[in-house]
Amino acid sequence: MYEQLFTEHKIGKVTSPNRLVFEPMGNYYAELDGSVSERDIAFYAERAKGGCGIVMTEVASVNSKTGRGNLRNLCTDDDKFIPGYQKMADSVHKYGSLLFVELYHPGCQGIAPINGGSMASPSGQESDLIHMPSHEMTKEEINSTVNDFVEGAVRMQKAGVDGVVLHAAHGYLLCEFISTYTNHRTDEYGGSIENRVRIIKEIVEGIREKCGDYPIIIRFSADEYMREIGKEGGMVLDDAVQMAKLFESYGVDALDVSAGNYETMNWAWEPTGFDEGWKMVNGATIAKEVNIPVIACSVIRTPQGAVDFLNKGVAFVGSARQFFADPYWGEKVKNGREKEIRKCISCLNCMESLMAADEDNGMRCQCTVNVEGGEECTYLPLKNNGDGRKVVILGAGPAGLEAARVAAERGFKPVIIEKTSEIGGQLNLANKPPKKDKITWLIDYYQAMIDKYDIEVRLNTEATAELIKSEAPYKVINAIGSSPVLPKAIPGLDQDYIITPPDVLFGKTQLTGKKVCVVGSGMTGIETAEFLQEMGNEIELYEMADDIGPGLFFQNLIDVMGRLAPGGCKFFAKHQLMSVSEHEAVFKNLESKEEVKAVYDNIVISLGTRSNTITDDIAKAFPDMISIGDALKSGRIRHAIEGGYKAAVEL
Ligand SMILES: Cc1cc2nc3c(=O)[nH]c(=O)nc-3n(C[C@H](O)[C@H](O)[C@H](O)COP(=O)(O)O)c2cc1C
CATH class of the missing domain: 3.20.20.70 (Aldolase class I)
Structure with a gap:
């Protein structure tokens, strides 16, 4: 062709x-x-x-x-x-x-x-x-x-x-x-x-x-x-x-x-x-x-x-x-x-x-x-000595998918247990903001690997110790990812107008014509802001660090800012969120030490994620389970894929 x-x-x-x-x-x-x-x-x-x-x-x-x-x-x-x-x-x-x-x-x-x-x-x-x-x-x-x-x-x-x-x-x-x-x-x-x-x-x-x-x-x-x-x-x-x-x-x-x-x-x-x-x-x-x-x-x-x-x-x-x-x-x-x-x-x-x-x-x-x-x-050539031994992988995000791909390539028999209805995990969030559709290529690639190696994927399935035991696995890999953090130290984050990037990007909360504040300007926060702006919302982006986009590679920051700034988004670095009440967010300007207040329809909290925890039952039943990706420590896609790759290479 x-x-x-x-x-x-x-x-x-x-x-x-x-x-x-x-x-x-x-x-x-x-x-x-x-x-x-x-x-x-x-x-x-x-x-x-x-x-x-x-x-x-x-x-x-x-x-x-x-x-x-x-x-x-x-x-x-x-x-x-x-x-x-x-x-x-x-x-x-x-x-x-x-x-x-x-x-x-x-x-x-x-x-x-x-x-x-x-x-x-x-x-x-x-x-x-x-x-x-x-x-x-x-x-x-x-x-x-x-x-x-x-x-x-x-x-x-x-x-x-x-x-x-x-x-x-x-x-x-x-x-x-x-x-x-x-x-x-x-x-x-x-x-x-x-x-x-x-x-x-x-x-x-x-x-x-x-x-x-x-x-x-x-x-x-x-x-x-x-x-x-x-x-x-x-x-x-x-x-x-x-x-x-x-x-x-x-x-x-x-x-x-x-x-x-x-x-x-x-x-x-x-x-x-x-x-x-x-x-x-x-x-x-x-x-x-x-x-x-x-x-x-x-x-x-x-x-x-x-x-x-x-x-x-x-x-x-x-x-x-x-x-x-x-x-x-x-x-x-x-x-x-x-x-x-x-x-x-x-x-x-x-x-x-x-x-x-x-x-x-x-x-x-x-x-x-x-x-x-x-x-x-x-790493090359990979050893092919899996001999059909079963590896149960919990979670079909990038870490779990990569572990499954490499395990299959090595001759193991991976079984992925995924609680949601689709593979990809947080890649399904990362591909939603404007210009991020290339991430979908990665999900498609893993689907192709699942098809190629005939990897068993059980979607909509909650992992339990019994279920895993019934597979009599040679090894269990924990790749259950992470969830957004809503810091308890900040009063008022339990209101229904307080949302997280997944709420926005998975479409659970659909906003248009609203005044929205995004707190946290890491890649997820900044891209969620861009997504919301494209949906016709007025956005203000707050960051506690000295500059917007802390830790972001400058080329990516320039890229996203080139779309976000002309759309009217307002940026506030050196502002720490102190509390929220009745739609009003209270920030401390870390430079002037003044209090800054503003009222929003919605407030998106993008202050990072925390590893999801495995149930006690599973942890007790499989003490030598390997944790990888965000389930081990929150990180970027490379961290997840590297974790998956190495875990499967070392099986
Ligand atoms: C990490 C990195 C290192 C590069 N080093 C060189 C280099 O040593 N010499 C060069 O002519 N181009 C270099 N380039 C440019 C690439 O050859 C290429 O022109 C560029 O990545 C755009 O094409 P691509 O997206 O298809 O890779 C580099 C690009 C990247 C991303």
């Missing part, structure tokens, strides 16, 4: 077996000295095995002294790195796929303290996101950087890597040169389009001189969307088309069209507010204007979306997050198992974890829906 995706296509002298590209994805998996780790090798090999015809590495720094993005960033500036890339290339080639390494220098978006104190950039402009000291590059610095890129390519060729990607996207050094937002030079490297791309021309010429027809792809931001944040300048599609033609004239083998920079990050790796296909226009427009293959991404998650993109003229469909979430996307689509795809839900846990990664916390880039992502070495 999607045969087009599985036809060969050339990039210069090499041929990809299909049209699927695993785009570069920073991961913090490399060794501390910048060499390829076993973790890297297993990670990329898995994407090749799963059906990506082209696998691109994360940013690989061409200068480990002045140009690293983090402490565990691949590097290319020493021959000692070659054997690692050789091994990586072999492991990708084993599955018939091509490996491209993305050569990069972070420019002003690098971390100055690990790169000599000041970041090189075309005009010494600081990034308004990370504010690192930056200096204008001298011509000598430009020349030596060109050389670093060329030497990087030489080493990759020696390692048997199929080609290189020159990273001129996302606000890093080469992007800074091509962009009018960051390049204010008046010499031959600034001003006209030809001048702004000169550094790339020199790199391409250098690689051609030393490596002959070694495949080169240029990845660049066709649009930096600066206008979206009220700023002028930056890459726009018209300029990008002209640049694409120039790149073609320099003899590069393909273009990879991306978007955004750090300041417009939401247009580069998009939060949930962006739909599949929204920026196809960039890749499609450029593809019409050049005769070399164009690779492009645009939140592609479905095979139909990928085919639509090919039909618009791109030669390859790229995604980083989709193939992180499910490396077997290609295999599944090819073999008519589309329903089994585990789609990326654009929650950006990958970017949040990557940004938080460091040596102290042991954090690495991780995926909410794919616990194995980046942990292939640790």
Whole structure:
């Protein structure tokens, strides 16, 4: 049905077996000295095995002294790195796929303290996101950087890597040169389009001189969307088309069209507010204007979306997050198992974890829906030694469903007991606010797994010790989730106009034209506010912490606020709810210490959840029961899925 995706296509002298590209994805998996780790090798090999015809590495720094993005960033500036890339290339080639390494220098978006104190950039402009000291590059610095890129390519060729990607996207050094937002030079490297791309021309010429027809792809931001944040300048599609033609004239083998920079990050790796296909226009427009293959991404998650993109003229469909979430996307689509795809839900846990990664916390880039992502070495292959032993799982939320999926894959026989009439647990709340329908993909995926493994699910069933005993289970897993907290310390929360996010999102309380106060601006509170606003209510959102959205990843906060604020919602940070009486809420302004009172039709309390408790009977009958997800401790979807995965792996 999607045969087009599985036809060969050339990039210069090499041929990809299909049209699927695993785009570069920073991961913090490399060794501390910048060499390829076993973790890297297993990670990329898995994407090749799963059906990506082209696998691109994360940013690989061409200068480990002045140009690293983090402490565990691949590097290319020493021959000692070659054997690692050789091994990586072999492991990708084993599955018939091509490996491209993305050569990069972070420019002003690098971390100055690990790169000599000041970041090189075309005009010494600081990034308004990370504010690192930056200096204008001298011509000598430009020349030596060109050389670093060329030497990087030489080493990759020696390692048997199929080609290189020159990273001129996302606000890093080469992007800074091509962009009018960051390049204010008046010499031959600034001003006209030809001048702004000169550094790339020199790199391409250098690689051609030393490596002959070694495949080169240029990845660049066709649009930096600066206008979206009220700023002028930056890459726009018209300029990008002209640049694409120039790149073609320099003899590069393909273009990879991306978007955004750090300041417009939401247009580069998009939060949930962006739909599949929204920026196809960039890749499609450029593809019409050049005769070399164009690779492009645009939140592609479905095979139909990928085919639509090919039909618009791109030669390859790229995604980083989709193939992180499910490396077997290609295999599944090819073999008519589309329903089994585990789609990326654009929650950006990958970017949040990557940004938080460091040596102290042991954090690495991780995926909410794919616990194995980046942990292939640790978990794969899964042991299949369940021998049909029964595992009773209480609760069909994400934790229970993942435990059941993995247990079934290991040959156990899971039986899920769920007290409500549907699977998904709190995913059925999380998918209700505007733009959160991608969460439904996750519920659909688990339904597909239930069907695939013929997992027994007993809906509308209250678990009792007798019922569980009658199954004679090898193990019992408690995944009964959590419920909203209504703090007893706040007087007045027992009134009928006091409601919780589930009341609103499950439709038990339907409100329109009301004045509603939402107390608590975590993700649930903020999204419930958005849901209620869309239903035509007037919303005031209160938060005790210093800022709205405490603990939320900034990209997601920007996304939701971009919809909530224009709708008229009023925000009150540093306000603690003290009491409620007769529809009047009394807050303490934690700054001025004044009392603030306001009257509302309804008050939504979104102050977190508390684990549900299992009955004493069950607890006594099954003392070695394993508790996971919210039943253990309230958390996000990743916490639930990770709990389910690990519990099932350890059975
Ligand atoms: C965690 C994360 C790390 C990324 N790292 C890189 C990178 O190293 N190099 C690069 O060119 N793009 C990088 N990107 C951008 C992706 O390649 C891709 O363009 C973006 O995620 C949008 O496409 P997608 O939604 O299909 O993944 C990264 C994106 C994410 C989310």
